[in-house]
Amino acid sequence: MQALEQNLTAFAYLVAAVLFILSLRGLSSPETSQRGNTYGMIGMAIAIIATVLTPDVVSYEWIIAGIAIGGVIGVVIAKKIAMTAMPQLVAAFHSLVGMAAVLVAAAAFAHPESFGISDPATGEIHLASRIEMGLGVVIGAITFSGSVVAFLKLQGLVSGRPLVFAGQHYLNLLIGLVIFGLIGYFCVDQSPHVFWAMTALAFLIGFLLILPIGGADMPVVVSMLNSYSGWAAAGIGFTLQNNALIVTGALVGSSGAILSYIMCKGMNRSLFNVILGGFGGETSAAATGVKDDRPVKQGSAEDAAFILKNAGSVIIVPGYGMAVAQAQHALREMADALKENGVNLSYAIHPVAGRMPGHMNVLLAEAQVPYDEVFELEDVNSQFQTADVAFVIGANDVTNPAAKTDPTSPIYGMPILDVEKAKTVLFVKRGMAAGYAGVENELFFRDNTMMLFGDAKKVCEEIVRAL
Known part of the structure; x- marks a missing residue:
């Protein structure tokens, strides 16, 4: 019976994955975008129902409460949000995906036995799970803090101008190398100090990467954060051993990366430069203070x-x-x-x-x-x-x-x-x-x-x- 339920769940996830692919295909053209949205909603409904009905679920109270609260919030936002605020809404949603990845990784680290990712005899987390957990929590933390900065810039709560300082690229490089070093060390020693240190540094570098990016590059940032949120979701999928989440995250991550590349190419930007802290931030900051008093032709x-x-x-x-x-x-x-x-x-x-x-x-x-x-x-x-x-x-x-x-x-x-x-x-x-x-x-x-x-x-x- 359990084998049949697992097969049905796997089949439902396969159907959901196909619908997600059809959704992305539909969203690539205005004529088919409405159909693409419909495919995506049906696929997500199938994935959620299949997950909730799996034998691994032992209690429904928190799940139902979470779906109800999230559903109400989503409906209210969808009805009230103005089209002008859509970019910052997208950035805010990306931040939630990032924080979800961090929280799932933290829960898995605290109780690996509940996730089935540790040795029952020693309590040691499996090496593959440590790698997935380390990458997931880092990408999730960067996605969260970076998306918060993008939201603040788009909402006008923080200046859209590049916020730059001397040596920022070297600082970002140093923090990035330390994070990779900590992920490597975490594979050897699952110390809580290592886990939380790399998480904190990932939150920090998320802020530092997005603050120097100016207004002209914000569309690329939104697209890039979309990609990050996808990879963070895929990381959650590996930790939860959920194939649907892995496939969905990979689709979002790869499509967001491709879109970011296409946009950078269309803007004559280097994606590498944008990711590492903006393009032309110093010149932009200098140029903004110049006011031109030349006359213009005004009409009615x-x-x-x-x-x-x-x-x-x-x-x-x-x-x-x-x-x-x-x-x-x-x-x-x-x-x-x-x-x-x-x-x-x-x-x-x-x-x-x-x-x-x-x-x-x-x-x-x-x-x-x-x-x-x-x-x-x-x-x-x-x-x-x-x-x-x-x-x-x-x-x-x-x-x-x-x-x-x-x-x-x-x-x-x-x-x-x-x-x-x-x-x-x-x-x-x-x-x-x-x-x-x-x-x-x-x-x-x-x-x-x-x-x-x-x-x-x-x-x-x-x-x-x-x-």
Whole structure:
């Protein structure tokens, strides 16, 4: 009977794993993302039910209480969270996964006999379990503290500027070597002092790795922490001897790593440099204090409506400012009005627009913007030189020509959307403040740029009325 139950559990885990893979495949495209989410939810439900029904469970009180409390919190957050706060929510969830890995490893270390990872005669933890436990607790601690810093930066509770100090890379290297040394020593001596020392240092290096990373690289950080949370979950799986958790963690970890690499490649960043403490932090910190007093050309909604209505082709470039103002629906209304006037319209999405991968795509999908009108950077950049108007709504760093012309800029080398090549650039922005990377946008001062100051949603609504 027990063998049958184990086989059924293994089969359920296999089905869940297949659904997780189908979920990731579905999430790779806006057209299939809803189906991908559904697959993921069904797979997770199967995995949870199969785990709860295993013979190893001896008491359901704490399990039911945990599911109830977590479920209520999840529903409340999902209903109340604004789309603008989604990146920091993701970072907060990553921190919970990291802390879960730490707590499971600590419980396994304190009571290895309950986890079946020790010799019954001597009480010594098996060597393989020590390796898994050491790596799991370290990755989990780094994920937790790093995600907390990312949350604080994204929430605005800590400055988005790189926080740098002399010798930080050498300090990070030293702490990293000590942690690896302690993991090795833990394989020989399972002393509590060694376990807690490497855990504490992992928490510390998580803070030190993310603090120096500036705003321009935060989308990569969110993606990277997603990968860390996956590997931390896989570590939990090994400790709990749960195949579903191992597979799920490996899928999340590997897909997050691949996404981070793709984003770094799209930004002309080195993933290694970002992980070890940011890119161009010193120059960014220096650049943020410079204020440019050059005059800019300022226009009204009526001016913008006249220009847009008489344009043959318009490319809309959304950014975080659109998300803050919740302007996606007003923007869609404006776009529909322009299409009724015969304007050829498309949307240009930069890989790191917003605060996390896919942020703009989600907002546009929420406003039911047709998928075939939305293009990625590599597909749309060549079209700007023939466009009559580039309508930039809240995107700053990803349109800054300094990335191509100023070697001292912290965003130098990052591929940008070539909006300056359009005949006219209409730039919607609240004011002249620098972008999240702390860099003044050269595009503001170009002869073909007209600034439309104000809340992005209100500006779009005023343009619609003028049209």
